[in-house]
Amino acid sequence: MSEYTVVGQTVARVDAVEKVTGAAQYGADVHPPGMLYGKLVRSKHAHANILSIDTSAAEKLPGVRAIITQADVPSGRRVFATDKVLYLGEPLAAVAATDADIAEEAAELIHIEYEVLPVVQDVMAAIKPSAPGLHGDATKDGPNRRDINAQIRKLSREKEADHSDEISALEAELEKYPDEVYYNISAESHSEAGDVEKGFAESDVVVEDTYVIPRVHQTYMEPHVSVASADSSGKVTVWASTQGPFAIRSGIAGTLGIPLTQINVIGTTMGGGFGGRFGVIITHVPAVLLSQKTGRPVRVQMTREEEFVDGRPAPGCVIKLKTGATHDGRILARQALAFWDSGSVSGASIGSTIRVRGVYKIPNLKVDAYGVHTNKSGTAAYRAPGAPQAIFAGESQLDEIAERIGMDPVKFRLMNMREEGDAVPAGGSEPKVGYKETLEAVADAAGWWDREAGENQGWGVAVGDWTNGCGPGGVYVSVHEDGSVRIFHGSMDITGTDTAISQIIAEILTVPYKSVTITRGDTDSAPYSTGSGGSVVTFTMGNTAKLAAEDAHQRVLELASERLNTNVDNLELRAGAVHVITADPPKSISLGELAAYSLSTTGGPIVGKGSFARQASTPALAAQIAKVEVDPGTGRTRVLKLVASQDVGFAINPMAVEGQIEGGTVQGYAWAMMEEMQYGENGNINPGFVDYRVPTSADLPTVESVIVEVPAPNGPYGAKGVGEPPITPTLATMANAVKDAIGVRITELPIKPEKVVDALKNNGH
Amino acid sequence: MAKHPVSLTVNGDEHDLLIEPRKTLLAVLRDTIGLTGTKEGCSTGDCGACTVIVEGKAVTSCMVLGVTAAGKEITTIEGLASDGALHPVQRAFIETGGYQCGFCTPGFIIAAKALLDENPARTEEEFRHALGGNICRCTGYTKILEAVMQAAEEIRTTA
Numbered sequence: 001m002s003e004y005t006v007v008g009q010t011v012a013r014v015d016a017v018e019k020v021t022g023a024a025q026y027g028a029d030v031h032p033p034g035m036l037y038g039k040l041v042r043s044k045h046a047h048a049n050i051l052s053i054d055t056s057a058a059e060k061l062p063g064v065r066a067i068i069t070q071a072d073v074p075s076g077r078r079v080f081a082t083d084k085v086l087y088l089g090e091p092l093a094a095v096a097a098t099d100a101d102i103a104e105e106a107a108e109l110i111h112i113e114y115e116v117l118p119v120v121q122d123v124m125a126a127i128k129p130s131a132p133g134l135h136g137d138a139t140k141d142g143p144n145r146r147d148i149n150a151q152i153r154k155l156s157r158e159k160e161a162d163h164s165d166e167i168s169a170l171e172a173e174l175e176k177y178p179d180e181v182y183y184n185i186s187a188e189s190h191s192e193a194g195d196v197e198k199g200f201a202e203s204d205v206v207v208e209d210t211y212v213i214p215r216v217h218q219t220y221m222e223p224h225v226s227v228a229s230a231d232s233s234g235k236v237t238v239w240a241s242t243q244g245p246f247a248i249r250s251g252i253a254g255t256l257g258i259p260l261t262q263i264n265v266i267g268t269t270m271g272g273g274f275g276g277r278f279g280v281i282i283t284h285v286p287a288v289l290l291s292q293k294t295g296r297p298v299r300v301q302m303t304r305e306e307e308f309v310d311g312r313p314a315p316g317c318v319i320k321l322k323t324g325a326t327h328d329g330r331i332l333a334r335q336a337l338a339f340w341d342s343g344s345v346s347g348a349s350i351g352s353t354i355r356v357r358g359v360y361k362i363p364n365l366k367v368d369a370y371g372v373h374t375n376k377s378g379t380a381a382y383r384a385p386g387a388p389q390a391i392f393a394g395e396s397q398l399d400e401i402a403e404r405i406g407m408d409p410v411k412f413r414l415m416n417m418r419e420e421g422d423a424v425p426a427g428g429s430e431p432k433v434g435y436k437e438t439l440e441a442v443a444d445a446a447g448w449w450d451r452e453a454g455e456n457q458g459w460g461v462a463v464g465d466w467t468n469g470c471g472p473g474g475v476y477v478s479v480h481e482d483g484s485v486r487i488f489h490g491s492m493d494i495t496g497t498d499t500a501i502s503q504i505i506a507e508i509l510t511v512p513y514k515s516v517t518i519t520r521g522d523t524d525s526a527p528y529s530t531g532s533g534g535s536v537v538t539f540t541m542g543n544t545a546k547l548a549a550e551d552a553h554q555r556v557l558e559l560a561s562e563r564l565n566t567n568v569d570n571l572e573l574r575a576g577a578v579h580v581i582t583a584d585p586p587k588s589i590s591l592g593e594l595a596a597y598s599l600s601t602t603g604g605p606i607v608g609k610g611s612f613a614r615q616a617s618t619p620a621l622a623a624q625i626a627k628v629e630v631d632p633g634t635g636r637t638r639v640l641k642l643v644a645s646q647d648v649g650f651a652i653n654p655m656a657v658e659g660q661i662e663g664g665t666v667q668g669y670a671w672a673m674m675e676e677m678q679y680g681e682n683g684n685i686n687p688g689f690v691d692y693r694v695p696t697s698a699d700l701p702t703v704e705s706v707i708v709e710v711p712a713p714n715g716p717y718g719a720k721g722v723g724e725p726p727i728t729p730t731l732a733t734m735a736n737a738v739k740d741a742i743g744v745r746i747t748e749l750p751i752k753p754e755k756v757v758d759a760l761k762n763n764g765h
Numbered sequence: 766m767a768k769h770p771v772s773l774t775v776n777g778d779e780h781d782l783l784i785e786p787r788k789t790l791l792a793v794l795r796d797t798i799g800l801t802g803t804k805e806g807c808s809t810g811d812c813g814a815c816t817v818i819v820e821g822k823a824v825t826s827c828m829v830l831g832v833t834a835a836g837k838e839i840t841t842i843e844g845l846a847s848d849g850a851l852h853p854v855q856r857a858f859i860e861t862g863g864y865q866c867g868f869c870t871p872g873f874i875i876a877a878k879a880l881l882d883e884n885p886a887r888t889e890e891e892f893r894h895a896l897g898g899n900i901c902r903c904t905g906y907t908k909i910l911e912a913v914m915q916a917a918e919e920i921r922t923t924a
């Protein structure tokens with residue numbers, strides 16, 4: 001059926017053998033001669049003033065080579081806490097020693113005197129005036145006060161008329177909302193379309209609920225690690241396990257005042273990232289500082305426990321959501337007020353709150369979101385950052401409405417889904433996306449229409465949307481005398497993107513996939529490349545690779561036209577050789593012969609260049625259905641069936657695409673059912689796999705994946721980014737299935753057994 | 766800290782080493798011998814990334830002290846391929862797409878090999894439970910199980 005020979009086919013990945021033989025070099029596998037072991041010294045309190053740091057005992061320990069603190073950071077950018085710590089595990093200093101155990105011992109010997117301060121861990125407590133102010137009194141108005149103050153400002157600007165009466169009336173109005181002065185606010189975001197009040201008034205059914213989504217850790221299996229080596233000329237080499245070597249290079253340059261040309265970042269094979277592996281401060285900067293100070297290579301590697309206390313996990317949040325619809329199933333209005341737990345710094349994905357709009361025609365929408373400081377580490381991206389949380393609220397509530405109006409959840413969604421050209425609430429107009437196709441595909445595959453449920457069994461459905469990012473990248477392609485092709489680039493491969501790039505180039509140069517090899521350079525040797533996050537790689541690097549291959553293709557035709565004495569228009573590259581289209585008998589010359597010939601031409605060897613930065617991306621949809629069975633006695637939920645479909649645009653390597661769908665769905669399942677970073681008075685209390693359970697193969701059945709292909713106009717061969725969408729609907733899919741099974745809606749994740757038992761009890765079971 | 770002389774056999778090679786009693790077998794394999802294919806994901810025995818075979822049994826090497834492995838036969842991921850040919854489990858992982866980032870893969874392959882050596886006639890459900898000590902964060906396990914079932918089938922039919 002396919003017009004293509006290499007793209008669209010399942011192929012083994014380019015890194016297959018090294019990954020199954022243990023040969024792949026991950027960050028902690030790098031061991032330059034003379035390497036020292038670094039260790040971070042961490043706060044033992046979640047909120048405290050630092051009175052003193054005494055390193056003298058640690059310095060005397062044999063084997064200790066250096067101890068650094070914030071005083072060693074030239075830019076002054078916060079790498080280590082100085083006067084105050086804001087979370088348990090915040091770094092205060094770092095040591096380098098000849099052995100990992102000695103480094104750990106030395107870290108224990110550093111004596112820190114604290115003055116312990118009151119702690120706030122809960123977002124809803126942190127916004128109250130009684131909460132300790134983490135960064136002074138950062139207050140913001142809530143939605144009502146904000147609107148009233150905006151009106152007051154507007155009136156006071158109008159000088160022509162006297163508005164003092166109206167203004168005093170509005171000021172009196174403000175008094176009605178004393179609780180709407182929020183404390184510890186790190187950021188805010190607001191959007192609006194239509195008039196929600198009017199929309200709710202016109203609705204027949206209005207549902208309102210509060211959804212609580214926990215902070216979870218990306219839990220990539222390789223903890224953060226970097227190895228740095230500063231030589232006497234000032235040149236710094238960093239082996240970094242990171243999604244974005246170029247971002248790490250500029251981050252180190254900015255923090256440590258080192259010129260870009262003096263820093264080479266070598267991206268090592270990475271043990272997962274999921275958005276959490278972009279930070280420069282966590283291990284890379286301390287490793288460079290320690291290496292500069294000791295003149296020896298230094299490895300800084302986090303333990304799993306350190307990952308939990310000082311990683312940058314996905315933010316938890318509280319979303320108050322209200323939806324109104326008519327009896328016949330039209331959604332009229334939706335309003336959200338969200339508080340995102342951004343931890344000790346700003347940066348939670350608060351802008352993603354807008355995703356409560358889903359893929360539906362909602363004429364009236366209002367979204368107010370706040371980032372809130374608490375005594376936790378900062379947060380980072382996790383696979384479609386912010387979307388799983390917002391979509392959990394949106395899709396859970398949709399089922400409640402469907403139930404109240406007595407409509408099938410799939411039909412209700414299909415009826416409200418946007419179509420090409422429809423207005424996107426607070427955001428432009430909808431392109432062609434396979435929303436309905438994807439939902440219908442999962443419903444058919446799962447057997448939704450004739451579903452059966454035994455006692456305590458239930459079915460749940462949900463959809464989630466996400467749009468891949470896009471960023472700058474460069475690719476070179478070189479064709480060699482044996483007809484083989486080599487690719488050079490600088491983007492990190494985690495999930496098989498190097499394979500997709502190789503397939504695209506093989507397709508265009510019409511060579512077998514096996515004749516293509518790919519080299520990922522470091523920041524010294526590769527063209528600039530955006531970080532591997534936001535599902536950008538296949539879209540961006542795929543397009544870049546296509547341009548590079550087309551450039552080489554052009555040169556191939558030029559060379560062939562010289563060799564075959566005919567115009568380029570008469571030539572065609574097919575099956576690794578250039579053919580004269582009209583020649584009889586056939587006349588052709590192979591790529592290898594052309595590459596050999598090119599070496600003695602004025603134009604020189606066949607080198608194609610591709611460079612790309614931006615094109616509009618197209619949204620993608622993931623739709624999922626779960627069938628579960630809940631044991632009302634123990635509260636345990638067993639998944640009987642989990643089916644996931646996704647509009648991927650075009651699947652360049654179907655096996656890899658399925659792998660993304662399956663993996664993302666299981667991460668979503670875990671967020672729904674088991675994962676939660678828990679915090680006590682003094683910080684994180686479950687920093688390990690015993691108390692922070694992630695799923696194993698024993699927890700789940702096979703995930704059935706269904707690929708839907710509605711091409712993206714600007715994607716390579718129509719491909720969209722596939723990594724992020726599959727996690728977005730699963731939280732709601734599971735909650736909706738549990739609701740269907742036991743008749744009780746759980747709005748606070750994770751749906752642990754004890755919560756189910758409590759919910760049943762409260763419901764009179 | 767005082768070091769102890771220890772001999773162990775890893776992938777058929779004998780190593781005479783001086784190791785501190787506090788070093789784990791994982792640290793000995795990775796740092797002392799330089800076999801870095803075995804991974805460290807938690808160092809608390811909970812993720813399976815460090816799985817190696819000691820005297821025919823799969824163990825998490827982060828939970829074993831190096832000195833206690835003295836005189837024992839150890840197989841790591843580096844020792845699985847023989848005569849340049851990949852082990853059926855390794856091949857199956859490639860063919861089914863049983864890995865993504867690959868960090869859990871050595872541990873999974875070793876754990877699966879030990880199970881298959883013991884009894885390749887398990888059902889998928891049995892393998893799902895038997896492999897419950899290994900965490901993979903990328904694949905969602907579907908393709909890992911496919912790989913293990915494929916390798917089991919091959920081993921059963923060629924045995």
Ligand code: FES
Pocket residue numbers: 804805806807808809810811812813814815816825826827828
């Ligand atoms: S590193 Fe040994 S079980 Fe995780």
Ligand code: FES
Pocket residue numbers: 221271272863864865866867868869870900901902903904
């Ligand atoms: S492949 Fe990444 S953890 Fe398993």
